Amino acid sequence: MKTTLTVNAREYDVDNDPRRTLLDTLRDDLGLPGTKKGCDHGQCGACTVLLNGERVNSCLCLTAMHDGDEITTIEGIGSPDKLSALQEAFVKHDGYQCGYCTPGQIMSATAMLKEISDGAPSYVSDDLQTASLSDAEMAERMSGNLCRCSAYPLIREAIAMASEVKK
Amino acid sequence: MKPFDYIRAGEIEDVAGGQIIAGGTNLLDLMKIQVVAPDALVDITRLDGLSDIAEHEGGLRIGALVTNTTVANDARVREGWPLLSRAILAGASAQIRNKATTGGNLLQRTRCPYFYDTSQACNKRAPGSGCAAMGGAGRMLAIFGTSEHCLAAHPSDMAVAMAALEAEVEITNASGETRCVPMNDFYRGPADRPDVETVLGDGDLVTAVILPTPRAGERQTYRKVRDRASYAFALVSVAGSVRMEGDTIKDVALAYGSVAPHPWMDQKVVEMLEGETASNELFQRAAKTLVPETAPHPDTEYKITLLRRTFIAAMRQLTGLADSAGTDISRAHS
Known part of the structure; x- marks a missing residue:
């Protein structure tokens, strides 16, 4: 084909x-x-x-x-000498252990930050008319990416940092 | 996967005879483990006219190829049918919702582990082979509407919300003729043919879901109980919409998920609630009417208690007896 x-x-x-x-x-x-x-x-x-x-x-x-x-x-989305904001934040916050899930986490987070800036709600949003980036929102919106090392808190910190850089 | 002929449908008449694929989020999974092994795979994603949400007789017509994400995010859906947005957002992951379609969500298969395991008997996968879930392990199975041939539950969140919203499924046949069936008539109970899940015949295609006009001022909610906080199928769910006048319940619509082979509804419960004053005592009585005395499988006995409690919590939310996150007020759109 x-x-x-x-x-x-x-x-x-x-x-x-x-x-x-x-x-x-x-x-x-x-x-x-x-x-x-x-x-x-x-x-x-x-x-x-x-x-x-x-x-x-x-x-x-x-x-x-x-x-x-x-x-x-x-x-x-980036290269070793020119990392994207999220890639840089994952390095800085140690948002991984073994690193196997990391490309998927970063691609997913790249899309998620855009979804939030487009105003897309999530299941845990109190009000379907608004979108925010609280810790609970990040956990819900990133639930399609598993990390078997369970680096979730650092992944969320990295995403929060990258979203600050974007602003 | 077993080899198949890939056919890209250009017209509706191309769909007859093959296994239809759209988002593929459930079907490809089933094909990889050879639970489904079609000779021909018909890709309908390039058919015209199925990818839009259009205003329709005061409600909405959602094309069968509109993705779950697009429906949940649609400004009109969020305003008028917030229950539908919440139910969709409660299902799967963002990645899957971006690919999964409206028609495909309705037609997704059960997650009964014996349906997935080709070494086990399953009347849904291999008609006449038996049902290994009977006597097996089965905490995800149904408690309503089962038969001696199948105990499987339908796992959709979206379809449960659509049932509560009195949506209809638009079906187009190979000659291009269209008919609409209410969500609850779309699914067939398992009876002695658990492999035949809907009223669709060969050449029939789900082309849209029609949502009727929303009632402004209704409180709506979708309450889902699951093993982990996100990205898990429901153990039980309750989709509900209530219009109050003072303390009196005027209109109620309710549907229950992951407890039956299709979204479950119970008119007796609705009749007990309408016209009555909201109270915990009323909800206790209605809950008792709703649930069965025993479950068809010992592993699902817990669903009786869980459904009763989830129903009561949803009714308290919908009637204002309890304030709770996840209650949305429907606003009519113009």
């Missing part, structure tokens, strides 16, 4: 078995191993990427269904 994807602002033509997931395409065909395979069933969030600007689990996407779509991976 021939598919054209734009990944990190670069266009790729891939020819995949229709069973191939976007996650496997990114890692194995395009040489972008920053996106991690955890559970491969949409439960852990390690494979989180931005699909047309929105966070999704790339393990639950068939590449063939995404012809013409734009994807951003962890490789697309």
Whole structure:
């Protein structure tokens, strides 16, 4: 199945078995191993990427269904000499232990900060008309990203710091 | 996954005969473990006219391909049907809600572990093979509407809210003819065919959900009880909407989730509440009417107590006897 994807602002033509997931395409065909395979069933969030600007689990996407779509991976938001605000905050606050979930956490948080600035509510919002970034809100909004080392408090500190930088 | 032919549908008539895929958040999971192994996979995400929320006879028509996130965030839904926003936001994770669609959410399969385990008997997965949940472990199973062939519960939060809001499912057949069925007639009980879950026939496609006009001033809530605070299926849930006049309950709509093979409703309970003065004693009596005396599986006995308490807490919230976060007032939109 021939598919054209734009990944990190670069266009790729891939020819995949229709069973191939976007996650496997990114890692194995395009040489972008920053996106991690955890559970491969949409439960852990390690494979989180931005699909047309929105966070999704790339393990639950068939590449063939995404012809013409734009994807951003962890490789697309910063580089070792020019980290994104969130990447820098994760380093500074030690927002990881083993680091395996970190690319997914950072991609998810990148989208989450935009969702809050767009005014999207969450299940724990007292009022559906407003969006805020309290600790409880962060925990709820990031619940699709598991960290088996349980670095959650430091991950939330890192996100809070990055959101301050953004302001 | 087993090999399949991938077909990108351009017209509604292309959908007959294949396994339909849209968001794929449940289906791909099932295909990876070969609980579902279609010969042909029909991608409907490029069909026209299914991706919008439009105003419709005072209510809304939500296209089947509109994502869960888009529905929950829609300004009109937040104003007029806040219960629906809350129920959707209570489900899954942000990543999954961004991909999952309105039609797909209705059609998601049970999370009964025996349905997922291809080495076990399951009448829903392999008709006639039996039900390993009977005599097995089953704290997520249903307490209402089961049959001797299946004890599974429907896991959706969204569908429960839509049932309470008296939504209808719009179905289009291969000839392009459209019909609407109330949410509760859309699902079939398991009876002797637990594998047939809805009234959809071959070539039928869910094309939209229709929400009727909201009643301004209603209090609405979606109360979900689960094993962890977020990203978990409900053990029980209560979707409710109440209009009060002083202390008197005027209109009530209620639906209950994760307790039956489909969103559960009970007209007797509604009749006990309407026209009465809100009180703890009334809610205790109504709760007793709502719940069954025994559960069909010993592992779900706890759901009887949990549902009774969740119902009472929701009614106290909805009638103003208790102040609680998560109560929203519906505002009519124009």
